[in-house]
Amino acid sequence: MATQNVLVTGPYGEAGEAILNHLLDKEQYEFTFLNRSDHPDYETHVADIADYEAIRPAFDGQDAVIHLAAQSDAGAEFEEVVEPNVIGTYNVLKAMEDAGVETLIFASSQRVMGLYEEDHAPDLYEEDYPSEFDPFRLTHETLPKPDGYYGATKVFGENICRVHARRDGAPEQVYSLRISSVRTEEYDHPYGDAERGVDRGEEHKVDEDEVWDQSQTGSWERGSEEYQEMVDRLKASWTSQRDFAHMLECCLKDDSVTYDTFYAVSGNAARWFGIEHAKGVLGYEPQDDASEWDSPPADATE
Structure with a gap:
């Protein structure tokens, strides 16, 4: 199997840690990291994604991009998100087009559906939450309802990614992942x-x-x-690091999608996002289910 060259933007956050812990040592991938600040342990192309000329060289020779870089504060004001989340996403797409990079995995967010949680929580977190959907599940076809400027920029990101995927040239395949609650290794449990x-x-x-x-x-x-x-x-929204890494691999191995949207969440019994579409299209099979936990890890309470 040929090695895939994969550029990761914003690799040192919570979601990026899943790549460092679960995919970095796999022989089938050669990762390059793009971040606005350096890292003592990893070689990094240092640039701000809002600066097109600064980021452009990092895209040469890549087969795929995992675009995680963003201002991810759900309560951020518009002025805080417009450059990293709107301009930055456009710059990534333009750089991919100019460099001929075929595959994009775009880090969207569960916040594009945030008003559903706002309207139904906290009862929404119960496994037997009653609803007309029986059980309550949002699908990739459910109307987005973001709960703030951050979520709105992710809706924009999904749609501009769709525009580029439908054009001639790169990227040719785009996977928008509506990521739920990925946590650092120390707190990677429900x-x-x-x-x-x-x-x-x-x-x-x-x-x-x-x-x-x-x-x-x-x-x-x-x-x-x-x-x-x-x-x-978190028992409803947890996305374990290993399940998120598995989802990324499912996208990197797929050759059937032009553009599609998937929920990146573990197989939690109380989840309010559907994963059947990801299972059917990508072969996603999460290993973790938060309902199997009835206490924190022993070392967390010592």
């Missing part, structure tokens, strides 16, 4: 968000009575109402 809040609290105690300002740190105690809310949500 209790990850809840345990991260506990860890933040322990790091920000302000007196000997162990009192801290939760509003400033986003922290809580284990067993609290806030803790359980984080568990419930």
